[in-house]
Amino acid sequence: MANTGNVTVVAEQLQGDLQAVTFELIGAARMLAKKLGVGVSAYLIGSNIEPIAEKLIHGGADDVYMVNDTQLEEYTTLPYRRAILAILKHIGEPPPIILMGATTIGRDLAPRVAAYLETGLTADCTELDIGDYQHKGKADPLKVGTFNNILYAIRPSFGESLKARILGPWKKPQMATARIGVMEAVPTDSSRKGEIIKVPVSFEEHDFRTKVIETVRDVSKAVNLTEAKVIVSGGFGLGVMEGFETAVKELASVFPDSVIGSSRKAVDAGWIPQAHQVGQTGKTVRPNLYIALGISGAIQHRVGMSNSKTIIAVNKDPDAPIFGFAHYGIVGDLYEVVPLLKKAFLEKFKTKGAGV
Amino acid sequence: MVFIKQVPDTKSKAGVNPDGTIDRARAKRMLNPFDRFALQKAIELKKENGAEVTCVTMGPPKAQEILIDAFDYGADYGILLTDKRLAASDTLATAYALSALAKYVGGVDIMITGLQTTDGDTAQVGPQIAERHNVPQITYCESMKVDNGKVIARRVVEGGHQKLESTLPVLITMANSAAPLAPKRFAEVAAVKEFLHHPEEREKRVKSVNLDDIGADASKAGLVGSPTVVGKTWKLGELGGSCVMYQGRSALDEVNELAEQLQKDDRGIGELING
Ligand SMILES: Cc1cc2nc3c(=O)[nH]c(=O)nc-3n(C[C@H](O)[C@H](O)[C@H](O)COP(=O)(O)OP(=O)(O)OC[C@H]3O[C@@H](n4cnc5c(N)ncnc54)[C@H](O)[C@@H]3O)c2cc1C
Numbered sequence: 146m147a148n149t150g151n152v153t154v155v156a157e158q159l160q161g162d163l164q165a166v167t168f169e170l171i172g173a174a175r176m177l178a179k180k181l182g183v184g185v186s187a188y189l190i191g192s193n194i195e196p197i198a199e200k201l202i203h204g205g206a207d208d209v210y211m212v213n214d215t216q217l218e219e220y221t222t223l224p225y226r227r228a229i230l231a232i233l234k235h236i237g238e239p240p241p242i243i244l245m246g247a248t249t250i251g252r253d254l255a256p257r258v259a260a261y262l263e264t265g266l267t268a269d270c271t272e273l274d275i276g277d278y279q280h281k282g283k284a285d286p287l288k289v290g291t292f293n294n295i296l297y298a299i300r301p302s303f304g305e306s307l308k309a310r311i312l313g314p315w316k317k318p319q320m321a322t323a324r325i326g327v328m329e330a331v332p333t334d335s336s337r338k339g340e341i342i343k344v345p346v347s348f349e350e351h352d353f354r355t356k357v358i359e360t361v362r363d364v365s366k367a368v369n370l371t372e373a374k375v376i377v378s379g380g381f382g383l384g385v386m387e388g389f390e391t392a393v394k395e396l397a398s399v400f401p402d403s404v405i406g407s408s409r410k411a412v413d414a415g416w417i418p419q420a421h422q423v424g425q426t427g428k429t430v431r432p433n434l435y436i437a438l439g440i441s442g443a444i445q446h447r448v449g450m451s452n453s454k455t456i457i458a459v460n461k462d463p464d465a466p467i468f469g470f471a472h473y474g475i476v477g478d479l480y481e482v483v484p485l486l487k488k489a490f491l492e493k494f495k496t497k498g499a500g501v
Numbered sequence: 502m503v504f505i506k507q508v509p510d511t512k513s514k515a516g517v518n519p520d521g522t523i524d525r526a527r528a529k530r531m532l533n534p535f536d537r538f539a540l541q542k543a544i545e546l547k548k549e550n551g552a553e554v555t556c557v558t559m560g561p562p563k564a565q566e567i568l569i570d571a572f573d574y575g576a577d578y579g580i581l582l583t584d585k586r587l588a589a590s591d592t593l594a595t596a597y598a599l600s601a602l603a604k605y606v607g608g609v610d611i612m613i614t615g616l617q618t619t620d621g622d623t624a625q626v627g628p629q630i631a632e633r634h635n636v637p638q639i640t641y642c643e644s645m646k647v648d649n650g651k652v653i654a655r656r657v658v659e660g661g662h663q664k665l666e667s668t669l670p671v672l673i674t675m676a677n678s679a680a681p682l683a684p685k686r687f688a689e690v691a692a693v694k695e696f697l698h699h700p701e702e703r704e705k706r707v708k709s710v711n712l713d714d715i716g717a718d719a720s721k722a723g724l725v726g727s728p729t730v731v732g733k734t735w736k737l738g739e740l741g742g743s744c745v746m747y748q749g750r751s752a753l754d755e756v757n758e759l760a761e762q763l764q765k766d767d768r769g770i771g772e773l774i775n776g
């Protein structure tokens with residue numbers, strides 16, 4: 146089947162701020178589009194969004210389909226669903242691939258649209274690619290065939306130490322949501338030009354069955370695990386809740402752009418809020434430096450952090466699985482190691498005067 | 502109506518291979534942990550609004566265990582949808598079958614699912630059921646109440662929360678930061694399940710149905726109704742590779758050697774410290 150349309154990204158904006166995940170998705174879409182020999186489209190939905198449409202072009206999109214309507218000021222499921230359907234109708238033929246972020250918006254909206262279109266959707270992908278597929282399974286003869294240039298939606302098969310490649314070549318669009326922080330954006334280029342297409346939408350009364358009464362976002366309090374350069378994480382090996390203060394925060398204080406992470410077992414123990422959790426049911430992160438203190442490195446933790454550039458683990462068990470994929474490992478009691486590590490870091494690397 | 506699923510119990514050693522993969526035949530099974538929050542919400546609505554709580558699940562005959570268990574917490578009815586033709590359903594096909602079941606039961610004001618499952622792990626089935634019913638949805642719900650025929654709910658968003666109002670009927674997916682399932686009240690459990698010993702009463706409260714019973718279109722369920730397949734799986738190999746280990750000496754020596762090595766390997770630690 147010829148790929149007539151562009152690889153498509155549904156952009157995510159909050160109060161006119163395009164979210165980082167959108168540019169990550171455009172980066173991934175560019176790679177897919179190159180393999181398919183097509184371009185990249187972005188769908189932009191909201192109110193007062195005209196000023197930001199161009200940023201999507203600068204970030205790598207070739208064109209932007211925009212639904213700009215005052216009734217789309219805040220995200221609610223049904224009006225945004227209607228806007229996407231309006232764009233799809235405007236375009237006529239569904240694009241080959243639609244990508245959304247695995248955020249509280251993307252995971253709300255994508256399944257709704259996929260169910261409407263009765264097409265496949267793969268959740269929380271960590272890798273995307275293009276390839277061929279031959280379906281031989283006899284159980285459903287209608288599906289048998291060879292399919293070229295289809296979407297490979299790859300995700301860890303959770304609860305098991307497997308990765309799975311999910312395919313849906315029979316229907317268009319092929320849809321996927323991708324985790325925040327795993328795809329790579331392309332560098333912004335403000336000289337890029339592209340078309341911005343305004344698409345009208347007509348709502349139905351029942352699109353407004355849900356109303357937002359109030360939204361409280363405290364960005365300063367938000368635990369920004371996905372954007373931090375350094376994450377110092379504590380696990381069950383801390384033994385006590387206070388360990389987050391005396392060891393984890395203590396070590397993190399060395400790094401100005403750092404955030405505290407944790408394993409799920411430390412969260413389940415009530416030592417730290419879930420927002421800090423890294424892993425399968427927490428956040429996927431890839432900081433420059435990840436320091437794991439008293440974390441065994443179970444597969445569900447590993448899938449969330451193994452792409453970190455440098456991983457240092459402190460664990461008293463030399464056979465802890467984390468030493469199987471960390472770059473540097475210290476076998477020892479974290480409470481003994483941490484103060485020494487802090488001191489060594491400051492002595493070796495700190496150039497600016499203390500307290501400056 | 503609460504949608505609950507039976508999943509492999511990864512905490513129990515039974516059926517979990519040393520490498521972390523699951524031997525489905527031997528694995529112990531349990532209620533999907535995320536669905537505990539959904540069940541709790543339904544029980545609260547029963548107390549606050551006098552709602553009747555029907556738990557539904559799609560799975561093999563054994564999945565009836567979790568329906569029976571739910572009576573201990575206060576559920577009123579349980580329905581199992583079981584059919585060989587449901588095998589290999591992806592989320593679209595699962596949501597189709599479950600929504601056909603909900604339509605068959607009829608008169609449902611509030612549908613509640615967990616956020617996601619620990620085996621499928623997609624968080625898609627809830628919204629896809631809502632789409633099939635053409636009803637609004639509130640996902641990532643932390644708390645909610647029914648007031649004057651409307652639902653007022655608190656929803657988690659990145660870095661905060663949202664207060665929403667929605668009409669009925671509605672589909673809610675409960676976040677795992679919602680109220681946890683209250684313990685079974687053991688004194689009452691035996692009495693609650695007394696009906697199990699009376700075939701007629703049991704028949705009324707726990708049912709097992711197949712696709713034909715609920716008038717579902719088998720071509721939209723199971724393998725044939727699923728637009729996706731798992732093409733290939735592979736082990737997550739050892740990543741990062743060779744870990745440089747420091748052990749067997751004094752912690753001070755180990756730490757100093759590590760710091761030196763980090764410098765030699767040009768890992769950019771200085772920039773991270775000096776900002
Ligand atoms: C469906 C599902 C989803 C999950 N999702 C996640 C997830 O998102 N994130 C996550 O992290 N986990 C998740 N888990 C849980 C995961 O399987 C592990 O149970 C968890 O990661 C273990 O946490 P831990 O390493 O802190 O604890 P443990 O496994 O108990 O490890 C503690 C480690 O600390 C070491 N230690 C003890 N004392 C000291 C000391 N004084 N100094 C140094 N080291 C010490 C021990 O040697 C041990 O290796 C999930 C599980 C399931 C089934």
Ligand SMILES: Nc1ncnc2c1ncn2[C@@H]1O[C@H](COP(=O)(O)O)[C@@H](O)[C@H]1O
Pocket residue numbers: 504505506533535536539557558559560592595599613614615616617618621622623624625626627
């Ligand atoms: N087979 C099933 N039977 C009943 N409910 C299900 C089933 N599969 C999924 N669900 C519901 O849908 C939610 C999301 O599941 P999932 O999309 O698989 O992550 C779960 O928490 C359940 O409430």
